[in-house]
Amino acid sequence: MPTQGQRRWIAFSTLLTREIRRFIRIWPQTLLPPAITMTLYFVIFGNLIGSRIGQMSGFNYIDYIAPGIIMMAVINNSYANVASSFFSAKFQNHIEELLIAPIPNYLILAGYVAGGAARGLLVGLIVTVVSLFFTALPVQHLFMTLSMVFLSAIMFALGGFINAIYAKSFDEIAIIPTFILTPLTYLGGIFYSIDLLPEFWQQASLFNPILYMVNAFRYGFLGVSDIPVSFAFSIIILCIVGLTTFALYLLNKGTGLRH
Amino acid sequence: MKALSIRHLTKVYNNGLKALDGISLDVEQGDFFALLGPNGAGKSTTIGIITSLITKTDGDVTVFGIDLETNPEQAKTYLGLVPQEFNFNGFEQVKHILITQAGYYGMPAYEAEPRADKLLKQLGLWEKRSTPSRALSGGMKRRLMIARALIHEPKLLILDEPTAGVDIELRRSMWLFLEQINAQGTTIILTTHYLEEAENLCRNIAIIDQGSIVENTDMKSLLNRLDKETFILDLESPLTEQLKLDNIDITQIGPTTLEVVIKKEDALNDLFVTLTQQGITVTSMKNKANRLEELFLSLVEKTEPK
Numbered sequence: 001m002p003t004q005g006q007r008r009w010i011a012f013s014t015l016l017t018r019e020i021r022r023f024i025r026i027w028p029q030t031l032l033p034p035a036i037t038m039t040l041y042f043v044i045f046g047n048l049i050g051s052r053i054g055q056m057s058g059f060n061y062i063d064y065i066a067p068g069i070i071m072m073a074v075i076n077n078s079y080a081n082v083a084s085s086f087f088s089a090k091f092q093n094h095i096e097e098l099l100i101a102p103i104p105n106y107l108i109l110a111g112y113v114a115g116g117a118a119r120g121l122l123v124g125l126i127v128t129v130v131s132l133f134f135t136a137l138p139v140q141h142l143f144m145t146l147s148m149v150f151l152s153a154i155m156f157a158l159g160g161f162i163n164a165i166y167a168k169s170f171d172e173i174a175i176i177p178t179f180i181l182t183p184l185t186y187l188g189g190i191f192y193s194i195d196l197l198p199e200f201w202q203q204a205s206l207f208n209p210i211l212y213m214v215n216a217f218r219y220g221f222l223g224v225s226d227i228p229v230s231f232a233f234s235i236i237i238l239c240i241v242g243l244t245t246f247a248l249y250l251l252n253k254g255t256g257l258r259h
Numbered sequence: 260m261k262a263l264s265i266r267h268l269t270k271v272y273n274n275g276l277k278a279l280d281g282i283s284l285d286v287e288q289g290d291f292f293a294l295l296g297p298n299g300a301g302k303s304t305t306i307g308i309i310t311s312l313i314t315k316t317d318g319d320v321t322v323f324g325i326d327l328e329t330n331p332e333q334a335k336t337y338l339g340l341v342p343q344e345f346n347f348n349g350f351e352q353v354k355h356i357l358i359t360q361a362g363y364y365g366m367p368a369y370e371a372e373p374r375a376d377k378l379l380k381q382l383g384l385w386e387k388r389s390t391p392s393r394a395l396s397g398g399m400k401r402r403l404m405i406a407r408a409l410i411h412e413p414k415l416l417i418l419d420e421p422t423a424g425v426d427i428e429l430r431r432s433m434w435l436f437l438e439q440i441n442a443q444g445t446t447i448i449l450t451t452h453y454l455e456e457a458e459n460l461c462r463n464i465a466i467i468d469q470g471s472i473v474e475n476t477d478m479k480s481l482l483n484r485l486d487k488e489t490f491i492l493d494l495e496s497p498l499t500e501q502l503k504l505d506n507i508d509i510t511q512i513g514p515t516t517l518e519v520v521i522k523k524e525d526a527l528n529d530l531f532v533t534l535t536q537q538g539i540t541v542t543s544m545k546n547k548a549n550r551l552e553e554l555f556l557s558l559v560e561k562t563e564p565k
Contacts, residue, residue: 004332007365014362018351025350093346097407100310101363102335259272259313 011103012111019115023081023122030081030119031126034073038127041069042134045191057193057224066131067218068190071152073127075210078120078153079181082112082160083173090164095257105251109161109244116157117150124149137221144229145220151236152213156181158243165247165256184210194226209239260288260323262337262415262446263309268318270304270470278304280470281318286463288323288414291441292448293461293478297559301470302450303343306419310340323414336364339413341404343420349393353384353403356392357410364411371410378406381436398429405433409440416440417448422456434460458482458551468559482551485523489547492517495540504533518547 002010023030046062056064089095098108131137139145159176167173188210194202205211212232219225225232251257263286270279279301286292296302307313309320311331320327325334347356354375361371379385382402387395392403401421408416418437422430430453437460441447451457457464457478464481466474474481497514507530508520521527534541 002365002367010365010367011363014359017362018355018359021355022350089348092348093344094348096312096340096342096346097360098363099312100335100338100340101360102332102365103363104332254314258311259307 007102008104008107011101012107012114015098015103015108015111016114016118019081019085019112020118022085023115023119030077031123034077034123035126035130038069038073039130042066042131046134057195057222059222059224060135062135063137063222064193064218065191066135066137067221068188068214070124070127070131071149071210071214071217072185072190074120074124074149074153075156075185075213076120076177076181077123078116079156079160079163079177081119082116082157083164083167083177084160085115086112086161086164087167087170087173090167090256091170099257106248109158109247109251112161113154113157116160117153120153120157121149124153139221140223141220143220145217148213148217148220148232148236151233151240152217155209155213155236155240155243158240158247161247162243162250165250167256184208187211188214189226190214209235212236261321262286262288262290262323263448264319264321265305265309266319268305268308268320269316270301270308270313271316278470279308279316279318282467282470282472284465284472284475286415286446286448288446289441289444290446290463291437291461292446293457293464294448294450294467295454295457295464295555296450296467300467302467303419305467306340306417306448306450309417310338311335336411337414339408339411339416341401341408341416341418341421343423345400345404347392347400347403347407350391352389353392353395354379354388356403357407360407361410366411374410374412375406378409382406383432398425401425401429402433405436409445413445415446415448419450420452421449422451422453430456454551454555466555466558473558478551487520487522490519490521491545491547492519492541493543495542498539502537502539504530507533 042062045065050061050065053061055061086095089098128137159181163173163176187205188208189205194205194211197205206227212227212235215225215227216229216232216236219229263284265282265284267281267283268279269277269281271277282301282305284305294302294305304313308315309322309327311327322334322337325337327334351359357375357378358368358371361374362368366374376385376388379388382405384395384399384402384406387399392400395403401424405418405421408418421437422433425433434456437447437449449457449461461478463477464474465472491512494515494517498511502509502511502517506525510518512518519530521530531541
């Protein structure tokens with residue numbers, strides 16, 4: 001007879017396994033597109049245009065943008081996985097399988113977030129392998145690189161979860177990525193250093209959480225960052241705590257799930 | 260031991276609809292219990308609250324003595340639900356659905372696998388174990404929901420109209436299966452629109468209407484309250500003149516069809532003797548509605564808003 005702790009672990013790992021099985025089953029929709037898109041980024045922005053841009057912060061342009069492109073793939077996929085999976089579960093009503101089961105809400109959240117992070121990290125790994133065809137991708141600070149990609153995946157999986165809780169249609173899980181996430185990603189210093197921006201836009205960029213992730217992640221590879229990495233860490237941890245608290249509040253309240 | 264105890268359960272939805280008005284109900288361990296009521300009476304709301312799919316406004320629910328509000332994790336381990344609507348992932352394979360559900364209840368895979376195999380075989384789904392659930396027929400989907408509800412061996416199984424839209428052959432096989440698991444000790448609560456189903460299977464019954472329990476008793480006592488039954492008689496040849504029988508309420512509803520209301524204290528023999536004396540031959544006879552249906556309608560009509 002499993003103890004309560006064992007039962008909870010089995011429930012969590014079951015949910016995580018189901019999530020991983022889901023995105024692997026539909027790999028042409030989940031794993032292949034980012035590999036193709038990011039390859040195009042490397043070819044166009046890295047090789048074709050990048051060779052004419054010259055150096056950015058002392059590095060070849062393709063070396064400079066590679067960490068940001070990997071991070072962009074991680075962010076988008078972590079978010080999209082949870083948003084679409086959790087919303088589909090609501091849409092098809094099979095979320096009820098979880099709601100009637102003896103699983104605490106924090107484990108439901110943990111299972112979905114871990115599933116989203118797993119897809120983000122796997123896609124990140126695929127894009128990293130792709131990037132090795134274009135750049136050497138040196139790693140200066142391994143711990144920083146790994147912890148930042150891991151935390152970013154968790155943070156955006158949490159964002160996807162909250163989006164899915166509120167969403168009432170498939171359109172509503174596309175609105176946030178299209179109108180908020182993508183602009184923030186492009187304005188998050190993936191393709192440029194914020195030092196190139198006028199003073200006002202430099203200050204405005206500091207309100208973009210993706211800037212911190214990209215820069216701290218880039219610091220892990222190249223050892224350069226537009227902002228102090230410890231500050232970046234603090235911001236991301238703060239965001240994760242805030243999003244986790246809010247997501248749990250919504251789950252406990254039953255928002256979008258229970259009448 | 261009470262499998263389920265509900266006290267003063269109230270539900271008011273955000274739109275102001277009072278779906279449950281302080282109902283109280285007990286279901287004993289091992290019972291086969293019918294929860295009946297017309298559409299919108301509050302059955303699904305009651306089941307939704309018991310299974311944590313709907314939040315209550317007030318009241319208490321305990322499952323095998325465990326309070327659902329203070330200790331939901333333990334209370335939920337005792338419950339299995341077969342919902343009214345299909346609610347599994349249509350893209351997942353049949354066996355995966357069972358193994359996953361077992362996992363949610365903390366059942367390790369080495370226990371879940373053989374149990375899933377056994378249930379799939381018992382419910383005639385073994386051949387479909389690797390099929391995505393969306394490819395199953397309606398009857399198979401119903402059986403899959405029963406298998407899923409039983410995978411963690413719940414002590415209390417709640418079935419919300421499990422045989423809706425199921426053909427009679429399959430319905431009867433499902434009844435047999437449910438009787439078997441009830442005999443093995445699983446307490447069952449059944450809601451259904453097939454009152455014949457409730458009459459045949461259930462030992463105790465509650466009728467809910469407009470958010471209140473209007474009847475809660477054992478099936479035998481309830482049926483004993485029926486003071487009359489209505490029969491439809493098919494005649495060999497059309498009646499040539501209007502039929503009148505003393506003390507028997509009889510209506511001609513077709514050239515060769517009669518509707519006869521017999522009081523409980525009257526014998527059917529008297530009817531047939533009288534008909535025979537008048538040279539009328541009856542070729543077949545059936546109940547107009549089953550006995551529980553007549554009682555159900557009379558109880559529900561009493562609470563209709565005037």
